[in-house]
Amino acid sequence: MSDDANLIERFLEMLVAETGASQHTLSAYRTDLEQASGITGGLLSSADREMIRKLPSHWRRLKNSTVARKSSSLRRFFGFLVEEGFRENDPSDALPRPGLVRSLPKTLSHAEIALLFQLVAEGLGREPVKPSVVRLSAILELLYGSGLRASELVGLQRSSITGDKPYLIIKGKGEKERLVPISQQARIAVRRWGEFVDSKEKWLFPSRTGHISRIRLFQIIREHAVRAGISPVKISPHVLRHAFATHLLEGGADLRALQTLLGHSDISTTQIYTHIDSARLVELVNNRHPLSQLDLTR
Structure with a gap:
C-alpha cells in the first residue's frame, strides 16, 4: 500500500473514532483525497505548497461549494498529518477559500x-x-x-x-x-x-x-x-x-x-x-448593558 493510501486510511479511521463520521462523509473525504492523490502522482501526503497550489486548476469547472468541500477535506487531512507527526509543515494555506464559512465544532450544554x-x-x-x-x-x-x-x-x-x-x-x-x-x-x-x-x-x-x-x-x-x-x-x-x-x-x-x-x-x-x-456575549450586552435598562420610548 502506498504512503498516500495508507495515510488516507488512517485519517478516515481517525474520523470514525473521534467524530463518528457517517459513511456518506467518509466516502466524500475518500473521493476528494484519492482524486488529489491521483493528480499529484501519489505524492499528496508529502506535497509542498507549489504542488498544492496547482490542484485548483483541476477544479475550474466545479461549483464553489464543491471546491470549498475539496479544500476543506485537504486542509483537515494535512492538519491530521502534522498533528500526528507524519509531516512537519502544513501546505494547505495554498488552497483556495471560495467563500468558506468555517463550521463551528459541536459541543454540549x-x-x-x-x-x-x-x-x-x-x-x-x-x-x-x-x-x-x-x-x-x-x-x-x-x-x-x-x-x-x-x-x-x-x-x-x-x-x-x-x-x-x-x-x-x-x-x-x-x-x-x-x-x-x-x-x-x-x-x-x-x-x-x-x-x-x-x-x-x-x-x-x-x-x-x-x-x-x-x-x-x-x-x-x-x-x-x-x-x-x-x-x-x-x-x-x-x-x-x-x-x-x-x-x-x-x-x-x-x-x-x-x-x-x-x-x-x-x-x-x-x-x-x-x-x-458569541451568542453569550450578545446576550450579555442585551441584558447587562446600562442602555438595555432604559426605556427610550418616552
Whole structure:
C-alpha cells in the first residue's frame, strides 16, 4: 500500500473514532483525497505548497461549494498529518477559500454534561460497583475535565498519573509533550480505576491486544450518552474536548491559556471558540448593558 493510501486510511479511521463520521462523509473525504492523490502522482501526503497550489486548476469547472468541500477535506487531512507527526509543515494555506464559512465544532450544554456525570455517580453508588462504570468515570473526568484528545487518552500509561501531582505530562500530536492540569476529582477517579487494572499492565486503559482503540472509546461514550437520554449523534470524545474548551471560555478563561491547555500550536485554531461564545456575549450586552435598562420610548 502506498504512503498516500495508507495515510488516507488512517485519517478516515481517525474520523470514525473521534467524530463518528457517517459513511456518506467518509466516502466524500475518500473521493476528494484519492482524486488529489491521483493528480499529484501519489505524492499528496508529502506535497509542498507549489504542488498544492496547482490542484485548483483541476477544479475550474466545479461549483464553489464543491471546491470549498475539496479544500476543506485537504486542509483537515494535512492538519491530521502534522498533528500526528507524519509531516512537519502544513501546505494547505495554498488552497483556495471560495467563500468558506468555517463550521463551528459541536459541543454540549452544561445540562447535558451534568446528565452524563449524574448517571456515572448513580452507578458508582451501587454495590458492588461495576468495573466498567469506574472506567467510564475516569474516562469522562479526563476527556471533559482535562480536554484530552481521544488518541492521548487511549495512549495514557499507568505511569502518567502518579501520586498527587496536579498535572499529566502527555505526548500529544506531533510527538509534542505538554503539561495538562488534572483535577482532584479526576485523580480520585483514575486512582479508583487503577485498582481494577493489573499492576503489570503498561496502559491505563488496557485491552487484550494493548490499549483500547479510539473506535472502542467512541463506542463507550456513545453508549453512555444513550443511557443518559442524549442523542448519540451529538456526542463523541472530540465533542467532550470541545465542551471542555467552550465551558472554560464561558467561565472567563484566557484564550492563550486555552491554547496551552488544548495543545494547539497555532492560536488561530483556538480562536474558533470565540465564535461559539458569541451568542453569550450578545446576550450579555442585551441584558447587562446600562442602555438595555432604559426605556427610550418616552
